[in-house]
Amino acid sequence: MTVIAPAIIRPDDWNVALFIHILGAMVVVGSLVLATAYLVGAWRGGSPGSLRLGFRSLLYGAIPGYIVMRIGAEWIYSKEGIADLPEEPDWSGIGYAVADIGLLLLLIATITSGVVARRTAATGRGDDRPGGIGVRVSAALVGIVLVVYVIALWAMTTKPA
């Protein structure tokens, strides 16, 4: 059986929007992996430095990457004319749902880790210490966001239904 790749029949004027969308998504995922590694390190080792780096990975990497990814998504969405279809494809719905849920979790994780990092810098002890509940919540949320983004990646590449 022969397969003709959609990329072959994709119009060229979609490429810039697609490139921006993919680049933003890759930066988000890379930043989330880095943040997860530092936050898990802060959780297990109680290092304030790891906590601060985890927070910065989210603030300076994941959130800007998300904005770029979302701009690219809206651009390619309009170029493909999906809004004009009688029914939105499942893969598009999955992408939007994951992006919205992911943003909410990402913001909660960033704010939580930022607050704990700031309090740790001020006091260095108490429930706000690295390894406390705030760091565990942030690490868990970032891990969940990573998993749902892999699901979104599957939906975007395989385009079910």
Added chain:
Amino acid sequence: MYDLLLFLHVLAAFALVATVVMYTGFALGARWAGLPATLAEVMWAIGGAGTLIFGVWLALYVDGYEIWDGWIIAALVLWAASAETGRRSAVAIGAQPGGDGTVDERAMARWHALRALLVLALLLVMVFKPGA
């Protein structure tokens, strides 16, 4: 089969770029040690192998692509160049054997910047497929 190959190829590409993002963090002063360091090396290995294996598999499987297409050869050359600059970057920071044992953060940042540009060019070739 095509969907699975494409998903694995793109997933590997995400792992590759994740390493570039992580190394950018290290180059900007983030601490290189422990879990982040290990994860960066593992993801570079998985991403590198995955993009190459599933990419070549796709080129052979898909009707309309040939392994000797100009954009695919360009991608293979960029992949090899990014692999070598990534290796030099890792050697400079002591993550791989081959250096003199000292950590040279400036050399790491220099090789990493080159690797990041090459990976960006690779992504451009993959999306735009010039000549396809």
